[in-house]
Amino acid sequence: MKIAVASGKGGTGKSTVSTNFAYLLSKTFKDICLLDCDVEEPNCHIFLKPNFNKAEKVYISIPKINQEKCVKCGKCSEVCQFNALAFIKDKVIKFPELCHGCGSCSLACPVNAIEDDKREIGDLEQGIGHGIDFIHGILRIGEAMSPPLIKAVKKASAFKETGIQIIDCPPGTSCPAIAAVYGADYVFMVTEPTPFGLYDLNLAVDVIRKLGLPFGIIINRSGENDKLIEDYAADENIEILTKVPDMREIAECYSRGELILKTLPKYTEFFNPLLEVVRKKK
Amino acid sequence: MKELVIISGKGGTGKTSITAALSGLAENHIIVDCDVDAADMHLILHPKIEKTVEFYSGKQAEINLELCKKCGRCIEVCKFDAVRDDFIPKQKWFSEGGKPEFFETSAISENSITNSQPTCYKIDEIKCEGCGACYFNCPHQAIKFEQVKSGEWFESNTRFGKLIHAKLGIAEENSGKLVSEIRNHARLVAHKNNNDLIIVDGSPGIGCPVIASISGAHLVLIVTEPTMSGIHDAQRVYELTKHFKIPASVCINKYDINLELAAKMEIFCKENNIPVLGKIPYSKEFTEAMIKGLTVVENISESEVSQKIKSMWNKINTRIK
Numbered sequence: 001m002k003i004a005v006a007s008g009k010g011g012t013g014k015s016t017v018s019t020n021f022a023y024l025l026s027k028t029f030k031d032i033c034l035l036d037c038d039v040e041e042p043n044c045h046i047f048l049k050p051n052f053n054k055a056e057k058v059y060i061s062i063p064k065i066n067q068e069k070c071v072k073c074g075k076c077s078e079v080c081q082f083n084a085l086a087f088i089k090d091k092v093i094k095f096p097e098l099c100h101g102c103g104s105c106s107l108a109c110p111v112n113a114i115e116d117d118k119r120e121i122g123d124l125e126q127g128i129g130h131g132i133d134f135i136h137g138i139l140r141i142g143e144a145m146s147p148p149l150i151k152a153v154k155k156a157s158a159f160k161e162t163g164i165q166i167i168d169c170p171p172g173t174s175c176p177a178i179a180a181v182y183g184a185d186y187v188f189m190v191t192e193p194t195p196f197g198l199y200d201l202n203l204a205v206d207v208i209r210k211l212g213l214p215f216g217i218i219i220n221r222s223g224e225n226d227k228l229i230e231d232y233a234a235d236e237n238i239e240i241l242t243k244v245p246d247m248r249e250i251a252e253c254y255s256r257g258e259l260i261l262k263t264l265p266k267y268t269e270f271f272n273p274l275l276e277v278v279r280k281k282k
Numbered sequence: 283m284k285e286l287v288i289i290s291g292k293g294g295t296g297k298t299s300i301t302a303a304l305s306g307l308a309e310n311h312i313i314v315d316c317d318v319d320a321a322d323m324h325l326i327l328h329p330k331i332e333k334t335v336e337f338y339s340g341k342q343a344e345i346n347l348e349l350c351k352k353c354g355r356c357i358e359v360c361k362f363d364a365v366r367d368d369f370i371p372k373q374k375w376f377s378e379g380g381k382p383e384f385f386e387t388s389a390i391s392e393n394s395i396t397n398s399q400p401t402c403y404k405i406d407e408i409k410c411e412g413c414g415a416c417y418f419n420c421p422h423q424a425i426k427f428e429q430v431k432s433g434e435w436f437e438s439n440t441r442f443g444k445l446i447h448a449k450l451g452i453a454e455e456n457s458g459k460l461v462s463e464i465r466n467h468a469r470l471v472a473h474k475n476n477n478d479l480i481i482v483d484g485s486p487g488i489g490c491p492v493i494a495s496i497s498g499a500h501l502v503l504i505v506t507e508p509t510m511s512g513i514h515d516a517q518r519v520y521e522l523t524k525h526f527k528i529p530a531s532v533c534i535n536k537y538d539i540n541l542e543l544a545a546k547m548e549i550f551c552k553e554n555n556i557p558v559l560g561k562i563p564y565s566k567e568f569t570e571a572m573i574k575g576l577t578v579v580e581n582i583s584e585s586e587v588s589q590k591i592k593s594m595w596n597k598i599n600t601r602i603k
Contacts, residue, residue, distance in 0.1 A: 008320045010293010010486035015511065040487035041291050041518060043511040079418050081340060102361050102413030141518065142525040144458060144490035171293045171486050172319040175455040178408060195572050196298065200320040206452045211408065225573065248539075255540040257510030 001281050002165045004184035006208070008200030010171035012190045013220035013244070014038070016254060017274075018168035019047040020261045021188075024271050025278065026131050031163025036136035037180035038170040039122060039149045045136055046257040050129030058137065058152045059118035060101035060145075065092050069113035076105035076114060097144065122149045124156055130259075133157070146170070147179040154183075164278060173200075173207045181208065186277060187215035188241065193225040198232055205236065216277065221246035242273040283472050284602045285480045287316075287499040291515030293486035295507045296535040299568050300591065301483040302326040303577040305442045307595040311479035313440070314468045315447040316461045316495040318433070323483050326577055329438030329445045337448065337463060339432040339456030340412040343405050349424035350403055356416035356425065357403075364409035365416060368401050408453060432456060435464050437471065444471055458490035465495070479602070488522045496523060501602045502530045503559065508543035517550065531557045531601065533594060536564040557601070560594030562587055 005018045015038070022034040036044040063076070063085070074087035084099040085092055096119055106114035122139040137153040139146050150170075159165055169180035181187055187208050191201040201217070208215050215238070219229050222243035233240050244250070244267070253263045261268050288304070290297040302323060305313045315323035345356070345365075357365045405416070417427035432455065435448035446468045448460050465482065472480050484495040496502055502523050506516035516532070523530040532551050537544040544561070551558050563586060571581035579588040 009322070010290075010320070012294060038487075040489045040492075041511075041515040043292070043514060046510045046514060079414060081413050100411055100413060102411060102415050103359070104413050104415045104418060107359060107415060107419055139488060141488065141521045142493075144493050146487075146489045172457075173453070174319040174450055174457045174491075176487075176489065177319075178453055178455075182408065192294075194569050195325050195575075196322040199322055199325060203320060203452075210453045225569070251539055254511075255507075255509035255543060 001185045001278065002159070002167060002183065003277070004167040004169055004181040004187045005190060006169040006177060006181050006187055006204060007171055007190045008173055008204035009191070009197055012192045012197060014171070014190050015043045015047065015168055016220070016260065017188060017190050017218055018166050019044050020259055020271055021274055022048070022132050022166045023130055023259050023261055024268065024275065025164055025166075028275070029164055029278070031160045032131070033133040033135070033157055033159065033163060033165045035153050035157055035165060035167045036134070037150045037153055037167055039137035039139045039146050039153065040170060040176070042136045042138055044168050045134070047259050048129035048132065048134055050127035050134040052125045052127035054126040056124050058121050058124050058149050060099070060121055060148050061103070062096050062099040062101055062117050062119045063094070063105050064115045064117035065094065066113045066115055069111050071111050071113070073110060075108045075110065079104045079108040100145070101148070121145065124149075124152055126156065146176045150176060150179040173203050178207065178211070181211065181213065184213055186281060187213050188218050188274070189215050190218045190220055191229055192221045193219055193223065193228050195228070198228050201229070202232065205238070216241040218274075219243040241277065242270055244270045283469070283478060283480065284500040285482060285498065286501050286503065286598065286602055287482040287484050287496050288503045288505060289484035289492060289496065289519055290486055290505045291488065291519030292506070292512050295505045295512055296562075296568060297505045298322050298483055299326075299572065299578060300505055300533065300535065300562075301481060303579045303591045304595055304598070305481050306577045306579055307592060308479055308481060310477050311481055312444040312446065312468055312472050312475070312477050313442065314464055314480060314482045315445065316464065316482050316491065317485035318448045318457045318460045318464070318491065319450050319485065321447055321449065323445065324447055326572065326575060327440040327442065327445055328575060329436070329440050329447065331436045331438045333437040335435050336431050337433040337435055337460050338429045339454065339459050340430070341414065341427050342407060342410055342412055342430045343414065343416050344426045345403050345405055346424045346426060347402055349422050351422050351424070352403055353421060355419055355421060359415040359419045361415065362409050362411045364406045364411070365403060366406055367403050369404040433460055435460065435467070437467070443477075444475070446471065458494040461491045461494035488519050492519070492522065493526070496528055497526060499528050501598070502528050503533055503598065504530055505533045505535055506547060507536045508534060508540040508547055510543070513543060513547050513550070516547070520554070520556065531559045531598070533560040533562065534558060535562045537561040538563045559597045559601070560590055562590045
């Protein structure tokens with residue numbers, strides 16, 4: 001099964017949940033795989049400390065104009081929806097960083113003057129940490145489009161039907177977050193009991209509902225303001241899977257880049273309820 | 283007119299709370315919330331919306347089932363696997379609202395329709411990138427390709443001046459384009475009102491909305507925290523500002539949760555000539571103020587946190603002038 005770990009707001013504890021949950025699962029189940037799909041700011045490797053054994057570059061295909069063949073008809077720039085090709089003064093000008101790699105221009109060109117070129121969008125690395133198969137993507141600095149790299153990370157995973165895949169998603173509610181949660185069997189929505197946490201949770205719930213995925217809430221840094229989230233969850237009939245307490249020692253452990261369940265195993269009880277989701281679904 | 287953009291790389295470092303506090307200290311300025319897919323600034327600033335503008339990000343393809351011959355050309359040309367051929371149309375496939383209704387094949391048993399019913403093509407609107415490859419290449423002109431509304435943006439009044447903010451539609455894309463649109467509008471407003479400064483709250487990450495938020499800015503303030511993740515992400519977002527040649531400065535928030543890492547971050551800043559304009563201690567005041575809908579400085583003006591933010595504001599102000 002595939003479990004996505006998402007949140008609208010950033011910094012609510014997605015990576016904490018993903019890495020510690022994968023660590024917990026690896027003690028009971030086989031074939032655990034963790035995908036860090038927050039390719040803009042990947043952090044899971046800091047906690048899992050995997051030994052990387054495979055690295056590759058990821059590209060998207062972009063057009064290259066063969067000026068000798070080009071008849072300057074302007075059809076390529078007419079069909080391009082992303083302003084990556086402009087036809088100015090009888091010349092096709094490229095803005096490769098805007099290209100989505102859809103290939104419409106080359107299909108539209110009547111003289112096959114458009115050839116394949118590529119743009120590097122980032123790196124993909126694979127390894128093993130604590131017996132967990134780990135893959136992450138690292139978006140190239142200056143690259144705007146993360147969804148193709150997120151898709152590449154998901155594709156690189158040799159997912160076994162009998163195994164469990166944890167997908168750490170980017171924050172937000174737009175294309176990168178959607179590309180990451182797409183195809184998951186269940187979504188953990190990690191939030192914090194603050195007005196920002198609640199507002200962004202609500203936005204993310206709208207998205208997950210539109211995608212039609214089953215989900216439950218995890219309240220991280222749980223404490224005196226939990227009612228904010230609990231009232232919302234009750235009104236919306238959403239299950240609260242677990243609450244991870246707001247403790248300074250957890251924050252310190254996180255700050256040093258350590259797995260909470262390894263350094264402070266007493267907190268395992270707060271992650272155990274998540275195993276139930278897996279047991280029920282499997 | 284100058285533009286100050288606050289970003290963080292990592293989410294949850296306190297970017298929005300600090301931006302809100304700074305906007306309460308600044309004078310003759312306007313504010314833009316560029317974190318369009320999880321905008322929170324309005325929860326502190328309580329804007330009174332004066333003007334609403336619809337945002338159209340691009341086009342979306344839709345198949346007309348009456349014209350579709352299921353030739354497969356669209357599936358062939360779509361690079362995003364957005365065309366599926368396994369949908370079952372409802373008997374009257376145009377509902378009253380005019381939108382076709384479908385069952386997924388996986389839902390057959392639930393909806394008691396039979397397997398023998400013919401399947402049809404459908405474009406998965408979530409996967410559709412809006413490139414038009416299917417529309418331009420359909421031999422039967424069976425594909426509609428029209429502009430879709432993907433959000434709206436607002437010009438509002440707040441106790442600290444004008445706020446330009448936006449709301450992206452559910453599961454909509456192109457947040458970068460929306461960011462550019464609201465920044466452009468903010469410049470027009472600031473120009474008209476003779477404002478000296480635009481304060482921009484950016485989004486986490488280093489991708490398209492962040493690039494759209496910082497391009498052309500006069501100063502970027504990176505709000506980070508002394509955690510391994512916080513520093514890792516701040517360094518990547520700093521590389522981004524360098525890539526676009528935008529002057530950067532740093533604020534270390536919650537600096538006392540790990541003094542060793544805070545010192546490491548300061549060394550990194552020193553080595554790269556990045557001014558550290560503020561070091562703010564960890565404090566429950568941030569959440570307290572948020573719950574009251576106030577900025578941290580409004581909540582307890584004399585606290586250590588507020589003093590530190592005020593002194594940071596003075597440094598920013600001198601630097602950006």
